[in-house]
Amino acid sequence: MSAVSALFQNMNPVLDRELRQRSRSAKSVMVLTLLLVSLTAVLYLVYLAWDQDNQFRDPLQNLSAGIGAIMFEVVLFAELGLLLLIIPGISASAISGERDRQTLIPLQITLMSRGSIFFGKVAASSAFVLLLLIASAPLLAIPYLQGGVSLFRISMGFLVTLVTGVLYATLGVACSAVFRRTQTATLVAYVLVVGATIGPLLAVVVIEIFQSLNGDFNETSTWPLYWNPFVGVADAAGELGRNFDSRGPFSSIKEELLRPDRNFDGFDDGFVNSSGFPRFLLSLAAQASFVGFWVFLALRKLRLPQGEID
Amino acid sequence: MTNLPPPSGQNGYQPQQPAPHLIDSPPPQVGDIAVLDAGVPEENTHFDPSDAIIQARGLTKQYGTLTALNQFTLDVPRGSIFGIIGPNGAGKSTAFAILATLLRPTSGTARVCGFDPIADPKSVRRRMGYMPDVMGVYDRLTVSEYLQFHAAAYKVPRSEWPELVDGLLQLVDLDVKATASVDRLSRGMKQRLSLARSMVHDPDLLILDEPASGLDPRARIEFRELLIALQDMGKTILISSHILAELQQMCTDIAVIEAGNLLASGSPQSILDQLGDGRRVRVTFADGSVEEFPVADTIEQAALLKRLVVDDQRDVVEFAEVSTDLEGLFLQITQGIVQ
Numbered sequence: 001m002s003a004v005s006a007l008f009q010n011m012n013p014v015l016d017r018e019l020r021q022r023s024r025s026a027k028s029v030m031v032l033t034l035l036l037v038s039l040t041a042v043l044y045l046v047y048l049a050w051d052q053d054n055q056f057r058d059p060l061q062n063l064s065a066g067i068g069a070i071m072f073e074v075v076l077f078a079e080l081g082l083l084l085l086i087i088p089g090i091s092a093s094a095i096s097g098e099r100d101r102q103t104l105i106p107l108q109i110t111l112m113s114r115g116s117i118f119f120g121k122v123a124a125s126s127a128f129v130l131l132l133l134i135a136s137a138p139l140l141a142i143p144y145l146q147g148g149v150s151l152f153r154i155s156m157g158f159l160v161t162l163v164t165g166v167l168y169a170t171l172g173v174a175c176s177a178v179f180r181r182t183q184t185a186t187l188v189a190y191v192l193v194v195g196a197t198i199g200p201l202l203a204v205v206v207i208e209i210f211q212s213l214n215g216d217f218n219e220t221s222t223w224p225l226y227w228n229p230f231v232g233v234a235d236a237a238g239e240l241g242r243n244f245d246s247r248g249p250f251s252s253i254k255e256e257l258l259r260p261d262r263n264f265d266g267f268d269d270g271f272v273n274s275s276g277f278p279r280f281l282l283s284l285a286a287q288a289s290f291v292g293f294w295v296f297l298a299l300r301k302l303r304l305p306q307g308e309i310d
Numbered sequence: 311m312t313n314l315p316p317p318s319g320q321n322g323y324q325p326q327q328p329a330p331h332l333i334d335s336p337p338p339q340v341g342d343i344a345v346l347d348a349g350v351p352e353e354n355t356h357f358d359p360s361d362a363i364i365q366a367r368g369l370t371k372q373y374g375t376l377t378a379l380n381q382f383t384l385d386v387p388r389g390s391i392f393g394i395i396g397p398n399g400a401g402k403s404t405a406f407a408i409l410a411t412l413l414r415p416t417s418g419t420a421r422v423c424g425f426d427p428i429a430d431p432k433s434v435r436r437r438m439g440y441m442p443d444v445m446g447v448y449d450r451l452t453v454s455e456y457l458q459f460h461a462a463a464y465k466v467p468r469s470e471w472p473e474l475v476d477g478l479l480q481l482v483d484l485d486v487k488a489t490a491s492v493d494r495l496s497r498g499m500k501q502r503l504s505l506a507r508s509m510v511h512d513p514d515l516l517i518l519d520e521p522a523s524g525l526d527p528r529a530r531i532e533f534r535e536l537l538i539a540l541q542d543m544g545k546t547i548l549i550s551s552h553i554l555a556e557l558q559q560m561c562t563d564i565a566v567i568e569a570g571n572l573l574a575s576g577s578p579q580s581i582l583d584q585l586g587d588g589r590r591v592r593v594t595f596a597d598g599s600v601e602e603f604p605v606a607d608t609i610e611q612a613a614l615l616k617r618l619v620v621d622d623q624r625d626v627v628e629f630a631e632v633s634t635d636l637e638g639l640f641l642q643i644t645q646g647i648v649q
């Protein structure tokens with residue numbers, strides 16, 4: 001009890017205030033509703049498509065395929081995609097918005113360090129990401145009840161999605177500190193999200209072309225993919241060795257790109273890469289290094305006194 | 311006779327304010343008013359600069375080729391209400407931002423509340439409250455939550471918040487608005503709230519950048535009384551304005567700044583006194599003609615009256631000193647330089 005109240009006493013003031021304000025904002029309810037409606041629609045569409053596909057199928061094969069696994073992966077995939085769209089919108093105004101409202105200087109002049117101001121903003125955005133994920137968690141229960149996917153895998157997918165969301169919320173907050181105007185910060189945050197998604201794929205293609213030009217026909221190295229936000233979740237939520245038509249998007253990514261030895265046609269259900277390190281952790285670490293660079297820029301920008309004040 | 315009259319405390323203010331110390335650095339290009347070349351020696355009989363709560367030495371801020379602040383040197387005595395007057399773009403906000411640990415000067419040093427605002431901003435912030443010239447507010451936050459938030463940011467223990475917030479709201483006369491939304495306050499109320507905000511950590515020094523701009527006349531008078539009350543509570547106040555009348559009435563010290571240069575500083579009266587050869591007498595004669603005569607002091611003024619009436623035998627119906635207030639002074643010593 002006293003530990004809880006001590007925690008409450010020492011709650012980051014910025015986080016405290018943001019949560020207060022957000023709880024009074026209709027915008028958060030709207031975003032939440034929109035996310036839930038979209039995910040429900042996705043879930044329903046998967047079900048319909050599956051039904052259509054399997055009308056003329058052998059019922060035995062149907063049983064083994066496991067609609068639950070596909071539903072889970074598609075919903076989580078859609079959720080991650082939607083989160084990546086939502087997060088810059090809610091986080092990239094965190095600090096520039098205060099600048100616009102002329103409330104940043106009065107905050108910076110207090111005894112709060114720039115680190116705790118930044119942390120408070122990240123925590124507030126992350127709390128919203130967590131709220132979105134928890135609110136949509138019941139949608140993941142449906143695939144679970146359909147069978148074909150373990151609770152462990154669902155939890156892993158959920159957790160890695162959460163961490164990915166927190167990383168991108170941090171990125172958005174960092175952008176809002178680095179760029180003076182909210183519009184610029186938001187635009188850059190979206191460019192970075194799209195860049196992180198597409199960039200690694202392009203990089204792999206470029207490497208592949210480069211290799212084949214050099215007459216090197218070995219398996220192409222896929223390490224740039226670790227920076228792709230979908231890849232970490234794919235490793236955690238996807239499953240190797242699945243039947244082609246019972247693979248969800250994450251299992252496909254994992255199968256095509258993350259197999260420890262892509263010439264080996266066996267089963268591997270683990271998260272471990274060839275050197276023994278969990279690949280989703282590698283992916284999160286790679287993304288964290290990218291985000292960390294922006295955090296560095298942001299904290300530098302928040303230092304006072306400064307040569308010029310915004 | 312000493313070579314300089316001590317600042318006369320006509321407004322009932324007698325304490326250890328700095329006599330008009332004149333700034334040597336900017337060249338005396340202030341029209342024909344000898345504010346700068348009066349050749350006043352260092353006379354710190356009343357004021358010891360080491361007692362100053364703010365000591366600025368040669369602060370200079372350059373933005374590219376523009377010199378926003380040029381060799382700004384200032385001592386603000388503890389317990390004073392120190393006003394800085396200057397036209398738009400003079401460098402007031404720039405000087406305040408440096409003193410308030412926000413802006414890094416191009417050169418020069420400062421000590422605020424005994425600490426270096428550049429090297430040790432935290433120590434300054436603990437003791438100084440700053441009110442910027444623009445008042446930002448949050449939406450979806452009540453007035454008392456707004457103050458609580460800043461109390462938390464200043465690490466005031468949570469148990470002290472209720473009393474602190476009540477006290478501050480009463481002080482700035484906003485207690486009826488405690489549960490109102492901050493963004494619904496009128497401008498004057500926001501300004502008072504901003505002042506309350508700058509005091510949540512009970513600072514010794516308040517740096518207020520144009521706190522009274524946009525207030526109606528009554529609110530302005532109330533604001534002035536509030537600041538005097540704060541001075542009575544032992545706080546030092548550094549305030550900027552281009553509305554001179556209000557500074558003249560409450561400030562114990564005034565500095566005039568233009569285009570980054572400090573033109574004059576001292577008590578309001580001493581600044582007026584420096585205008586000795588700017589003093590004029592307007593004489594109206596029986597035939598309706600009006601003439602103005604420059605006079606250096608009251609002795610010369612009496613001699614003028616005697617000469618006109620006794621020696622020249624003229625019919626004087628009115629003989630009055632043209633009142634020189636700071637407004638006039640301001641217009642005389644500033645030239646409307648825009649950078």
Ligand SMILES: Nc1ncnc2c1ncn2[C@@H]1O[C@H](COP(=O)(O)OP(=O)(O)OP(=O)(O)O)[C@@H](O)[C@H]1O
Pocket residue numbers: 308309373376377378396397398399400401402403404405443552649
């Ligand atoms: N970030 C900046 N970049 C370039 N020039 C600046 C910057 N900030 C201020 N200036 C310039 O510095 C000069 C002094 O500005 P400052 O805001 O200190 O004036 P001020 O005395 O506060 O004026 P006002 O009465 O209008 O508030 C102005 O010429 C202004 O244009």
Ligand SMILES: [Mg+2]
Pocket residue numbers: 402403404443519520
């Ligand atoms: Mg200003």
